[in-house]
Amino acid sequence: MDKKSVSYNSGHSSHQTMSGSQFQRFSRFIQSHLGIRMPGAKKTMLESRLNKRLRALGINGFKDYEKYLFSEKGQEKEIPQLIDVVTTNTTYFFREGQHFDLLSEVVLPEWWEQHSGEDRNFHIWSAGCSTGEEPYTLAIVLNEFAEKHPGFKFSVLGTDISNEVVQTAQRAVYPEEKVEEFSDRIKRKYLMRSKDKNVNKVRVVPEMRKQVQFRVLNFLDDFEIKKSMDAIFCRNVIIYFEKAIQEHLIQKLYRHLNPGGFLFIGHSETLAGLDVPLRLEKPTVYKKLT
Numbered sequence: 341m342d343k344k345s346v347s348y349n350s351g352h353s354s355h356q357t358m359s360g361s362q363f364q365r366f367s368r369f370i371q372s373h374l375g376i377r378m379p380g381a382k383k384t385m386l387e388s389r390l391n392k393r394l395r396a397l398g399i400n401g402f403k404d405y406e407k408y409l410f411s412e413k414g415q416e417k418e419i420p421q422l423i424d425v426v427t428t429n430t431t432y433f434f435r436e437g438q439h440f441d442l443l444s445e446v447v448l449p450e451w452w453e454q455h456s457g458e459d460r461n462f463h464i465w466s467a468g469c470s471t472g473e474e475p476y477t478l479a480i481v482l483n484e485f486a487e488k489h490p491g492f493k494f495s496v497l498g499t500d501i502s503n504e505v506v507q508t509a510q511r512a513v514y515p516e517e518k519v520e521e522f523s524d525r526i527k528r529k530y531l532m533r534s535k536d537k538n539v540n541k542v543r544v545v546p547e548m549r550k551q552v553q554f555r556v557l558n559f560l561d562d563f564e565i566k567k568s569m570d571a572i573f574c575r576n577v578i579i580y581f582e583k584a585i586q587e588h589l590i591q592k593l594y595r596h597l598n599p600g601g602f603l604f605i606g607h608s609e610t611l612a613g614l615d616v617p618l619r620l621e622k623p624t625v626y627k628k629l630t
């Protein structure tokens with residue numbers, strides 16, 4: 341038997357391996373539809389993530405999975421599932437905390453000074469929001485600012501390519517460990533505990549949930565966002581993309597920013613070498629000038 345198509349059984353679970361050419365085909369597809377780089381070094385990772393799909397579909401090997409994925413039905417039904425397993429969705433509340441400090445100490449006061457007499461909201465977008473921790477952190481920070489600045493109004497948009505994480509974000513229910521570093525004041529104000537004391541979960545309060553709108557959105561599609569943004573958080577997303585896709589995405593985000601608006605990227609990311617007219621204000625924080 342061909343070593344590449346061996347399946348090993350251990351109890352109920354079996355692990356299937358994919359051939360080099362199957363990997364090439366999946367990885368090309370993932371790069372062109374999701375933007376996510378899939379070099380050869382990621383073969384084992386892709387294999388193990390796709391094994392979940394094989395099990396869920398009751399498919400015995402990658403040959404059948406390949407046939408299904410690239411069939412008409414597969415293209416309609418399987419792509420969202422593939423996206424859910426292939427994307428890396430690690431995130432947490434108040435991640436890279438300096439960004440939220442900069443937002444409340446510099447960006448918001450400056451914006452409020454210029455717009456306080458106007459009837460308009462501060463619009464912010466968490467682009468690649470995963471399970472919602474980033475947009476809800478933004479809602480908390482903005483709400484704290486609003487309480488000190490009567491008349492300040494805001495809205496938060498959270499988008500992600502994965503249906504599954506967007507649904508989790510909309511539910512806004514999190515294990516208690518995810519919020520253990522919140523101060524008691526923030527916990528009391530923004531979180532509800534389950535009535536069942538045995539359930540170690542919390543839910544973001546309805547007042548904050550209604551400030552945040554979620555939407556499934558693939559950066560590679562021709563998308564439109566109706567509102568122009570005053571700030572965009574697109575953190576720990578472009579790191580997974582090739583340079584050409586990074587540049588294309590940043591240009592799209594640029595078009596959705598108001599003049600004077602801010603773009604925040606992740607601490608291990610950079611826009612250096614990309615052709616976008618944004619000025620570096622602080623490490624990983626950029627401003628649109630015109």
Ligand SMILES: C[S@@+](CC[C@H](N)C(=O)[O-])C[C@H]1O[C@@H](n2cnc3c(N)ncnc32)[C@H](O)[C@@H]1O
Pocket residue numbers: 373374375376427428429430431432435467468469470471474499500501502505557558559560574575576577580606
């Ligand atoms: C590591 S998470 C970052 C979450 C959050 N921004 C943070 O920094 O904590 C990256 C997110 O980008 C999303 N993503 C990957 N490719 C995407 C694409 N082509 N369009 C939209 N979102 C994408 C993934 O689904 C994932 O949830």
